[in-house]
Amino acid sequence: MLSPLAPRDADGLLFDWDGTLVDSQSANYRAMTEALAPLGVTLERAWFDARTGLSSAEMIGALTEEGGLDLPVPVREIVARRDEHFLRQAHRIRAHPAVLEVVRTWHGRLPMAVASGGSRAVISRTMRHLPYASLFSTVVTREDVERGKPAPDIFLLAAHRLGIAPDRCAVYEDSDEGVAAALAAGMTVIDVRPHTGR
The missing domain is CATH 1.10.150 (DNA polymerase; domain 1)
Incomplete structure (x- = not known):
């Protein structure tokens, strides 16, 4: 049976950080x-x-x-x-197991990016303690764009860096602002909240 978190028909995967990839x-x-x-x-x-x-x-x-x-x-x-x-x-932050499984399953099969409203310094330093460090092609943060979520800018830039059309991207999100941003970017959204305990 196909996992409810499987990306189905996508050419690239974009992951929010806080609350999606990590329990923070x-x-x-x-x-x-x-x-x-x-x-x-x-x-x-x-x-x-x-x-x-x-x-x-x-x-x-x-x-x-x-x-x-x-x-x-x-x-x-x-x-x-x-x-x-x-x-x-x-160092106490942990990966969400269900989302980590998606990342590990699709690593090397589809290009993946972190697309977060968080800080690059915080994400990169936290990532050192987690099994995500070498699994993403790019990391896009709030510092990289003019507008944060719910504007689509973060996701559009991540798709551009991966070289994938927005409508071919699947976004993993845990917030209403993030879901709105992904939909505004014309992307498919997978809401992780039912799978992360939120």
Whole structure:
């Protein structure tokens, strides 16, 4: 029987990072909470969980806009602190077994890319502790594009780097923003949430 995560008719596979390839939701929440706490900002877990497809900077922007907050430091400084907190626990991050199996099954058969709203430095340093390090042809992050998810830019650039037409790509995602971005790019979407416990 064909796995529900099998890509079926695709020429290339694009994978979101946080929540899709890796189980990092709690670590990301803790890191963002620790970065915001010195500023007197409380981050509700439910609010955070509902916006996991946003980059850290975009999430902070949404938080300040919705809460009418005036932060005393630039967003980039808060993001840098968040990344520092996260990297202290990067060695504890684990791969999602079901998605890891897809990557291992199709490695060498179809070109694959990481396409994430996360930071390149955080992804590359975390990847060292995981079995993904040599399995992807390219990694595209929020720094590589003008607009993050739900805009399609990250996925379109990943497809371009792989040399594959967008409509021939299958995207593995775990967030509403990521699904919207993949659909806006004209790609097939495989929602991993039923297979990763989210």
